[in-house]
Amino acid sequence: MAMLRSNRRRFGVTRYFVVLGLLALAASLGYGQTKNSCLDCHSALPEPLGVTQETFSHDIHAQKGLTCVSCHGGDASTDDPTQSMSRKAGWKGKIDRKQIPELCGSCHSNPTYMRQYDPSLRTDQLAQYHTSVHGKRLAAGDSNVAVCTDCHGVHDLRAPNDPQSKVYPVNIADTCAHCHADAQYMKGYSIPTDQFAKYRMSVHHEALEVRGDLSAPTCTTCHGNHGAAPPGVDKVQNVCSTCHVFQAQMYDKSSHKAAFDAASLPGCVVCHGNHDIAHPTDAKLGTGAGAVCMQCHKPGDVCDRARADMLGQITRLDESIKNADKALAVAEAAGMEVGEARLGQNEARDSLTKARVAIHSFKEQVVSQYVQTGLKVANKDLQAGQQAMVERNRRRIGLGLSLIAIAMVLSGLWLYIRKIER
Amino acid sequence: MTVLRNVRNWFYERLEWDDLFAFMSKKTVPLHRLSYWYFLGGITLFLFVIQVLTGILLLLYYRPGANEAFESVQYIMTQVQFGWLIRSIHSWSANLMIFTAFAHMFSVLFLKAYRKPRELTWISGVILLILVMGFGFSGYLLPWNTLAFFATKVGTDIAGQVPFVGHAIMVFLRGGEEVTGATLTRFFGFHVAVLPGLVTVLIAFHLLLVQRQGMSVPPRVEKEWKADPSARHELKFFPNFALRELMAWYTGLGVLGALAAIFPWNLGVKADLFASAPAGIKPEWYFLFMFQTLKLIPSKVWLIDGEVLGILAFGLVGLLWLLLPFLECDRVARSKQWITGLSVFALAYVIAMSVYGYVAQ
Numbered sequence: 001m002a003m004l005r006s007n008r009r010r011f012g013v014t015r016y017f018v019v020l021g022l023l024a025l026a027a028s029l030g031y032g033q034t035k036n037s038c039l040d041c042h043s044a045l046p047e048p049l050g051v052t053q054e055t056f057s058h059d060i061h062a063q064k065g066l067t068c069v070s071c072h073g074g075d076a077s078t079d080d081p082t083q084s085m086s087r088k089a090g091w092k093g094k095i096d097r098k099q100i101p102e103l104c105g106s107c108h109s110n111p112t113y114m115r116q117y118d119p120s121l122r123t124d125q126l127a128q129y130h131t132s133v134h135g136k137r138l139a140a141g142d143s144n145v146a147v148c149t150d151c152h153g154v155h156d157l158r159a160p161n162d163p164q165s166k167v168y169p170v171n172i173a174d175t176c177a178h179c180h181a182d183a184q185y186m187k188g189y190s191i192p193t194d195q196f197a198k199y200r201m202s203v204h205h206e207a208l209e210v211r212g213d214l215s216a217p218t219c220t221t222c223h224g225n226h227g228a229a230p231p232g233v234d235k236v237q238n239v240c241s242t243c244h245v246f247q248a249q250m251y252d253k254s255s256h257k258a259a260f261d262a263a264s265l266p267g268c269v270v271c272h273g274n275h276d277i278a279h280p281t282d283a284k285l286g287t288g289a290g291a292v293c294m295q296c297h298k299p300g301d302v303c304d305r306a307r308a309d310m311l312g313q314i315t316r317l318d319e320s321i322k323n324a325d326k327a328l329a330v331a332e333a334a335g336m337e338v339g340e341a342r343l344g345q346n347e348a349r350d351s352l353t354k355a356r357v358a359i360h361s362f363k364e365q366v367v368s369q370y371v372q373t374g375l376k377v378a379n380k381d382l383q384a385g386q387q388a389m390v391e392r393n394r395r396r397i398g399l400g401l402s403l404i405a406i407a408m409v410l411s412g413l414w415l416y417i418r419k420i421e422r
Numbered sequence: 423m424t425v426l427r428n429v430r431n432w433f434y435e436r437l438e439w440d441d442l443f444a445f446m447s448k449k450t451v452p453l454h455r456l457s458y459w460y461f462l463g464g465i466t467l468f469l470f471v472i473q474v475l476t477g478i479l480l481l482l483y484y485r486p487g488a489n490e491a492f493e494s495v496q497y498i499m500t501q502v503q504f505g506w507l508i509r510s511i512h513s514w515s516a517n518l519m520i521f522t523a524f525a526h527m528f529s530v531l532f533l534k535a536y537r538k539p540r541e542l543t544w545i546s547g548v549i550l551l552i553l554v555m556g557f558g559f560s561g562y563l564l565p566w567n568t569l570a571f572f573a574t575k576v577g578t579d580i581a582g583q584v585p586f587v588g589h590a591i592m593v594f595l596r597g598g599e600e601v602t603g604a605t606l607t608r609f610f611g612f613h614v615a616v617l618p619g620l621v622t623v624l625i626a627f628h629l630l631l632v633q634r635q636g637m638s639v640p641p642r643v644e645k646e647w648k649a650d651p652s653a654r655h656e657l658k659f660f661p662n663f664a665l666r667e668l669m670a671w672y673t674g675l676g677v678l679g680a681l682a683a684i685f686p687w688n689l690g691v692k693a694d695l696f697a698s699a700p701a702g703i704k705p706e707w708y709f710l711f712m713f714q715t716l717k718l719i720p721s722k723v724w725l726i727d728g729e730v731l732g733i734l735a736f737g738l739v740g741l742l743w744l745l746l747p748f749l750e751c752d753r754v755a756r757s758k759q760w761i762t763g764l765s766v767f768a769l770a771y772v773i774a775m776s777v778y779g780y781v782a783q
Contacts, residue, residue: 335686337499337506395507399683406676413669421662 036076037084038068051155058156058164064117071095071103098138100147101129128227144185151175151225167225170209172218173199195219198276206279217243236266236274244268250361282318285311285359309364313371314355320378321348327385334392341384348377449636449659454643457657459533461670462526463632467625468671469519472678473557476512477614484564486610488603491566492692499689510682518678520558520708523551524772531746531765535638541747543631546624548744553621558706560613566606567690572699573706574609575601580716583729584737602695702783711772712736714779743768
C-alpha cells in the first residue's frame with residue numbers, strides 16, 4: 001500500500017511538471033499574444049503596401065505594443081480581409097497625407113496618454129507644427145509639404161536617439177535635404193535648394209558628421225523642427241546666441257548691433273554667412289581674400305584702424321604661442337621635461353580664443369586684455385623651452401667632465417693592474 | 423698616523439680579519455679566452471646597487487597615489503636638484519640590469535655553468551631574473567602615465583587569463599577589478615618592500631654559492647687544460663679580478679651617465695582612467711617576446727582559448743627552464759648538444775619576437 005501511495009505521489013508530481021512545461025511551451029510559441037493578421041498579408045505584398053514583420057519590429061510603436069490597428073483601424077484579430085478591413089470595424093485604409101499630423105497628434109498631443117510611455121516626452125509637436133511653414137502650407141491645401149512621416153518615417157519609425165532614425169542628429173540634414181535639395185520637387189517654392197550643399201562645407205557639418213559631436217548644429221537647431229521656419233533677419237542673432245553666448249553678449253553691446261539693426265542686416269550672417277559657415281580665421285579681420293570688415297568700412301577710417309590693431313594683437317599672440325610651441329617641441333625632442341609649460345600653453349590658447357571672441361565687442365581694449373594675458377603665459381612658456389635647452393647643454397658639459405673623470409680613473413686602474421701584474 | 427693605526431687596531435681586535443684576507447688572497451678566477459663573461463654577474467649586481475641607491479633618493483620625493491604620483495615624478499624631474507639625473511639613471515639602470523641579467527643567464531647557459539654542483543646557483547639566478555622582471559613591471563606603473571597605466575592593464579589582464587586562479591591573481595595584483603590608484607599603491611609596496619627584500623636574500627644566497635663553488639670553467643676549456651696542464655691560468659681574485667670588475671663598474675657608470683644625460687627618461691602624459699587606450703600599446707621590451715607570441719596565437723586552438731594556451735605554454739617552458747640542470751641525462755654529450763640547441767633557439771626566439779613586437783603595429 002505504502003509503495004502504491006508513493007508511486008501515486010510521484011506520478012502526481014510528474015503530472016504537475018508536465019502541465020507546467022506545456023504551459024511554458026505554449027507561452028513561448030506565442031499563445032495568448034494579440035493577433036496581428038495585417039502583417040500576414042502585407043508582408044507578402046510589394047511596395048508601397050508591403051510591410052514585413054522585420055521592418056515593423058524596428059518601429060518604436062511596435063516595440064511599445066501598438067499595432068497596425070492603432071493608426072489604420074480595422075480588426076487584426078481575424079484572418080478574413082472583408083472583416084478585418086471593413087469600415088464597420090473602423091478601418092481607415094491609407095491615411096490621407098493631410099490627416100497624418102492630426103492622427104499622430106491624437107496620441108502625441110495627449111499628455112495623459114503619452115505619460116505612460118515617456119513622461120518626459122513633449123506633447124506640443126502638433127501645436128508647433130501648426131505654426132511652421134510646413135503646417136501652414138498644409139492647412140492651405142499644399143500636400144507636398146512635409147508631414148510627420150516624411151521626417152520620422154513610417155512603419156519603421158525609430159526613436160530619435162536611435163542612430164538609424166531619420167531624425168538622429170547626424171541624419172537630420174539628409175532628411176531635410178530629401179526635399180529641400182531636390183530642385184525639381186522644390187520648383188514653385190521661392191527658396192534656394194543649395195542649403196544642403198553649402199551646409200556640407202560648413203564648420204557645423206564637420207563638427208557633427210566628421211568629428212561626431214552630436215551637440216553641433218544641424219538644420220533643426222537653427223530652424224526648429226516641428227515649428228520649422230526661417231529665423232528671419234531680426235532673429236538670426238538669437239539663433240546663433242543659443243550656442244555662441246559670449247559672442248552674442250559682446251555683439252549686443254557693440255556699435256554694430258545698432259548699425260546692423262538700422263540697416264536691417266541679419267547680424268551674425270553678415271560676416272559669417274549662414275549655411276556655409278566656415279571655420280573663422282584671422283584673415284576675416286584682414287584686407288585680403290576672406291576679409292569682411294572692408295566690405296563696409298573705408299581704408300584709414302577709425303574702424304579700419306581698430307580692425308588693424310585687433311588683428312595685429314591677435315597675430316602677435318598667435319605667433320608667440322607658435323614660437324613657444326616650437327621651443328617646447330625642441331626641448332621635448334631633446335628629452336627635457338616641459339610638461340608644466342605644455343599645460344601653460346593651453347592657458348595661452350584659451351586667451352587667444354577669448355581674444356578672438358572679444359572681436360565681437362569691436363573694442364581694441366577688450367581684445368588687448370585677453371591678448372596681454374596670453375602673451376604673458378606664452379612668453380613664460382617660451383622661456384621655459386629655451387631654459388630647458390640651456391639646462392640640456394649644461395647637462396652635457398657635466399657629462400663630458402664626468403666622463404673625463406671616469407676615463408682618468410679607468411686609465412689609473414689599468415695602469416695599476418699592469419704594474420702589479422708585470 | 424698614530425690615530426689611524428689606533429683605530430685600525432681597535433677594529434682588528436674586534437673583527438680579526440686575517441681569515442677573511444687569507445681567503446681573499448687565495449681566491450682565484452680561471453683565466454681563459456671566455457673569462458670576460460664572468461663580469462656580467464658583477465655588472466648586474468652593480469646595477470642593482472645603483473637601483474637601490476637611486477631608488478632611496480627617489481623615495482624622498484615620490485608620493486604613491488593616483489592624484490600625486492605623476493606630479494611628484496614631474497617635480498623630481500624639474501624642481502629637485504639633480505632629480506632628473508637620479509630618475510633617469512634609475513630608469514636606465516633598471517633596463518640595463520634586466521638586459522645584463524638576461525645576458526648573464528645566457529652566458530651561464532652557453533658556458534655550461536649550470537651543471538652539477540651549480541644547480542642551486544642556476545635556480546636562484548632564474549628566480550632572480552623573474553623577480554627583476556617583476557621589479558620592472560611594478561616600477562613601470564609608478565610614474566602613473568598613460569603608457570604605464572594601459573601596459574599594466576594589459577599585463578594584469580593577461581595574468582587574469584591563467585586557468586582557475588587567474589582572476590584571483592588579477593584582483594590581487596590590481597587591488598580590485600580595475601587598474602586604479604589602489605593598484606598603484608600596491609605596486610609601490612611590491613616595488614620598494616616585497617621585491618627588494620626577496621631579491622636581497624636571493625642575491626646573498628646566489629653570491630654565497632658563487633663564492634663557495636668558485637667560477638665554473640667551460641667544458642671545452644677544461645678539456646684543453648686537461649690535455650695541456652701548462653695552459654691552465656688563474657687570476658687572483660683580489661686585487662687583480664676585483665680591479666678589473668671595478669673597471670667594468672666604472673665603465674657601466676659612464677654609460678649610465680651618458681644615457682641619462684643624452685636621453686633623459688621620458689615622463690609621458692598623466693594617466694587618464696577614462697581615456698581610451700592609445701593605439702598600438704605595448705609592454706616594456708623585456709616582455710615583448712611573450713606579448714608578441716600571445717598576439718600571434720589564434721583566438722581558439724581546438725577548443726582551448728589561444729591566450730590561455732599561450733600562458734600555459736610559457737608557464738611550462740618557464741618551469742622547464744628553471745629545472746634545466748636536471749634535464750642533463752647520463753649521456754652527457756648528447757644532452758649537452760640538446761641543451762645548447764635549445765639555448766640557441768630560445769635566444770633567437772626571444773630576440774626575433776622582441777624585434778617583431780617592436781616593429782609590429
